[in-house]
Amino acid sequence: MTARKKLENELTKEMIIHEAHRHFIAHDYSKVSMREIAKELGCTHGAIYYHFKNKADLFYAVVEHYFNELNLILSECVFQEGNPTEKARNVLIEFIKFGLDHQSQYNYMFMKQDEEIDPLRQNASIESLHQFTKTIQKLYNEQLPNEEIFYIFVSMHGFVSHYAGRVENFEEAREAAERFTQYLIRALEKY
Structure with missing residues (x-):
């Protein structure tokens, strides 16, 4: 299993929320993307969409x-x-x-x-x-x-x-x- 797949399997809503919080505080809502959050988490943006629509x-x-x-x-x-x-x-x-x-x-x-x-x-x-x-x-x-x-x-x-x-x-x-x-x-x- 690749490191990225392993992380995606361990990715939790709390981890995503924590990272999204950092992005929303640093940037305006309109300037934050799911791809950026995924990149910071070391996962695909699809992994985030698994938890959030x-x-x-x-x-x-x-x-x-x-x-x-x-x-x-x-x-x-x-x-x-x-x-x-x-x-x-x-x-x-x-x-x-x-x-x-x-x-x-x-x-x-x-x-x-x-x-x-x-x-x-x-x-x-x-x-x-x-x-x-x-x-x-x-x-x-x-x-x-x-x-x-x-x-x-x-x-x-x-x-x-x-x-x-x-x-x-x-x-x-x-x-x-x-x-x-x-x-x-x-x-x-x-x-």
Whole structure:
């Protein structure tokens, strides 16, 4: 068996997703090809098509990993020490921190659209918003309207979108993020 055939037999979805992530972060979606990813993996592009039907399918798998990472971070906030207000504040701060510390990933998760892809229409993004809503609802004893929580989510997205590209990471916007989340917490506590 040749080395290439052996690698193709051992090629996993995780390996492909990891390599695709590197390519999507380094280049725009439209400039990434399945052939380039296959070349980096030392396999044929057909081996990638065995796991993913096309580039958009692979892109969505990569973005799903990003959403899973964000969801895990946010769910961990609920189990930290503190009262519900402190936990809600941590959820908001961690969302902003993720967005500003992972700007390329955030862009692909929430802002990237073209005729081939729209990550906000995928199950991973819908589930992420649902989990965010459930987390905030749980902290406020199910008393907040879902619509209000959605407005908080959109507000945080606006904050991240405003600072993305203007700062290198969360630390450069920490002070503004702290003030902004205090404002959002006051809005939540009106209920």
